[in-house]
Amino acid sequence: MLKTLRKIVAVGIVSEPLPPSDALLRVRAALDRRVARLLGRALCIRHVDAGSCNGCELEIQALGNPYYNLEGGNIRFVASPRHADLLLVTGPVVRNMAAALRATYAATPAPKLVVALGDCGCDGGIFGAHGECLGPVARVIPVDVAVPGCPPDPVRILQGILTAIDSTSAQAAAEARDAP
Numbered sequence: 001m002l003k004t005l006r007k008i009v010a011v012g013i014v015s016e017p018l019p020p021s022d023a024l025l026r027v028r029a030a031l032d033r034r035v036a037r038l039l040g041r042a043l044c045i046r047h048v049d050a051g052s053c054n055g056c057e058l059e060i061q062a063l064g065n066p067y068y069n070l071e072g073g074n075i076r077f078v079a080s081p082r083h084a085d086l087l088l089v090t091g092p093v094v095r096n097m098a099a100a101l102r103a104t105y106a107a108t109p110a111p112k113l114v115v116a117l118g119d120c121g122c123d124g125g126i127f128g129a130h131g132e133c134l135g136p137v138a139r140v141i142p143v144d145v146a147v148p149g150c151p152p153d154p155v156r157i158l159q160g161i162l163t164a165i166d167s168t169s170a171q172a173a174a175e176a177r178d179a180p
Contacts, residue, residue: 031158034165035074039085043075043165046084046108050101050137051127052091055151056118060088062154075161081105086113086164088157089141092120092127093134105141113164115145117157122146 035043047060063070070076078084081104093101105112116137119125124135137143144167147160 044078050091050097051094056090081107089137090117116143119150
């Protein structure tokens with residue numbers, strides 16, 4: 001035992017340096033706090049593919065893997081817009097999906113949050129607007145937050161969701177202030 005202690009004193013502490021801080025963890029912690037403060041429960045998201053190439057869908061799928069762990073962050077995807085707090089819309093709105101997108105928006109309870117995802121959802125992207133493509137999501141339903149990128153990475157998607165929640169918090173505070 002004495003030999004081991006002498007060796008420890010002679011060598012000193014040998015360990016790896018601490019890893020650099022991870023900005024994603026701060027985004028997740030802030031997102032968790034804001035979701036709990038705003039809703040008091042999980043944030044429910046309804047994803048609507050309005051005609052995308054599925055690049056954005058791959059990044060949305062990545063949010064569910066163990067690295068990002070969206071479910072652990074108190075955020076869930078739901079099948080019905082009646083249970084949703086936020087609509088996550090990808091792709092340019094094609095003519096065949098316009099009515100379905102409007103119906104989904106109408107079925108979502110207030111306060112309605114809409115996040116347009118990707119370059120196509122924000123400004124029409126490479127598809128623009130032509131006979132069968134109406135262009136960006138904002139031409140069909142009101143958009144609260146636009147997250148550009150082709151496709152945007154999962155951290156940007158989380159930041160877009162966080163921005164939408166922040167805008168709702170500010171709006172709710174203003175309405176409470178203005179109420180008699």
